[in-house]
Amino acid sequence: MEGLGITVTEHLLIHQKQIPMATGKFTRLMGELIFAAKIISREVNKAGLVDILGLTGEINVQGEQVRKLDEFANHVLIHRMKQSGQLCAMASEENADIIEVPDNMPKGKYLLIFDPLDGSSNIDVNVNIGTIFSIHKKTSDRTYVTVDDFLRYGSEQVAAGYFLYGPSTMLIFTTGSGVDGFTLDPSIGEFLLSHPDIKMPESGNIYSINESYTCYWDDTTRNMVNYFKSPDNHLGKPYGARYIGSLVADFHRNLFYGGIFMYPADTRDPAKPRGKLRLLCEAAPLAFVAEQAGGAATDGSKRILDIKAEELHQRVPLFIGSKNDVARATNLMNGGDGSL
Numbered sequence: 001m002e003g004l005g006i007t008v009t010e011h012l013l014i015h016q017k018q019i020p021m022a023t024g025k026f027t028r029l030m031g032e033l034i035f036a037a038k039i040i041s042r043e044v045n046k047a048g049l050v051d052i053l054g055l056t057g058e059i060n061v062q063g064e065q066v067r068k069l070d071e072f073a074n075h076v077l078i079h080r081m082k083q084s085g086q087l088c089a090m091a092s093e094e095n096a097d098i099i100e101v102p103d104n105m106p107k108g109k110y111l112l113i114f115d116p117l118d119g120s121s122n123i124d125v126n127v128n129i130g131t132i133f134s135i136h137k138k139t140s141d142r143t144y145v146t147v148d149d150f151l152r153y154g155s156e157q158v159a160a161g162y163f164l165y166g167p168s169t170m171l172i173f174t175t176g177s178g179v180d181g182f183t184l185d186p187s188i189g190e191f192l193l194s195h196p197d198i199k200m201p202e203s204g205n206i207y208s209i210n211e212s213y214t215c216y217w218d219d220t221t222r223n224m225v226n227y228f229k230s231p232d233n234h235l236g237k238p239y240g241a242r243y244i245g246s247l248v249a250d251f252h253r254n255l256f257y258g259g260i261f262m263y264p265a266d267t268r269d270p271a272k273p274r275g276k277l278r279l280l281c282e283a284a285p286l287a288f289v290a291e292q293a294g295g296a297a298t299d300g301s302k303r304i305l306d307i308k309a310e311e312l313h314q315r316v317p318l319f320i321g322s323k324n325d326v327a328r329a330t331n332l333m334n335g336g337d338g339s340l
């Protein structure tokens with residue numbers, strides 16, 4: 001009933017109390033992240049009314065054009081999170097190098113990796129976009145931070161999730177014991193628990209992929225995608241196609257409806273097939289959420305969470321979603337017939 005929801009802060013505090021050694025630092029870190037996301041959400045809601053649409057004229061480390069909202073979101077996250085006192089360093093999709101917390105600021109043991117605004121191509125047209133985050137604990141004893149501190153397995157994440165700026169703003173996250181969803185009530189400025197213990201359907205009937213790149217995939221990938229489109233698949237009818245072009249929004253829909261999101265490797269250079277999506281700031285955090293909701297995520301041969309990053313901006317092929325759909329895709333890409 002309206003007014004009786006529990007806030008994300010209350011939710012975090014309840015969980016903090018259940019962990020005997022908890023210090024409250026993670027809760028404070030999340031509090032600061034949520035505050036930054038509220039600022040981004042407010043600006044996204046005003047887009048079109050204030051001068052925040054369009055390009056900055058710069059090209060980022062990924063070789064992509066930077067939009068004003070990309071830059072705004074990145075700036076808000078870096079500057080707010082630097083002051084949280086809980087981080088030693090950050091890594092952003094938009095920055096070539098890691099961002100250290102300066103020595104004159106209080107530091108903590110956590111590392112934050114983020115995609116400040118995911119779905120850049122949709123920013124200027126009022127279509128869902130999001131912020132994806134991944135939190136690790138620094139494991140080295142060094143007093144300073146290097147890029148090596150970020151080159152970890154996804155399975156080592158302490159927490160991960162995303163903010164979705166859609167018709168309503170939502171926060172979906174996991175700390176490794178299930179997935180909870182919160183919706184921002186703009187009238188009180190609080191995220192309220194709206195979707196406790198989210199479970200992804202084990203099988204779905206939606207496939208999400210940018211199919212115009214069929215020409216760049218290898219044959220097994222093409223056959224696999226054809227399977228989902230075939231009336232002779234296990235459903236006996238083609239899957240429905242849904243592709244927004246914002247990973248976070250495509251993932252979010254499939255989290256609730258079931259199905260599979262795919263971004264296969266581009267094999268134009270057969271010696272170096274490459275995915276588009278970034279392991280540390282996109283694939284790994286969403287893989288953690290997917291698995292915690294009962295789903296799965298793979299690069300086609302390896303569980304995403306079992307990949308150790310070798311570079312800060314490493315890209316991977318990604319197949320993520322309902323457990324059975326990801327299993328069928330994996331089976332087909334490895335020469336099977338799609339049966340489980």
Ligand code: AHG
Nearest residue numbers: 115117118119120121210245246247
């Ligand atoms: P970003 O906006 O953070 O650069 O990410 C864009 C990504 C992802 O959100 C989406 O799934 C994908 O790019 C879309 O790529 P295509 O336009 O190649 O389909």
Ligand code: MN
Nearest residue numbers: 115117118119
């Ligand atoms: Mn992105």
Ligand code: MN
Nearest residue numbers: 093115117118
């Ligand atoms: Mn981005």
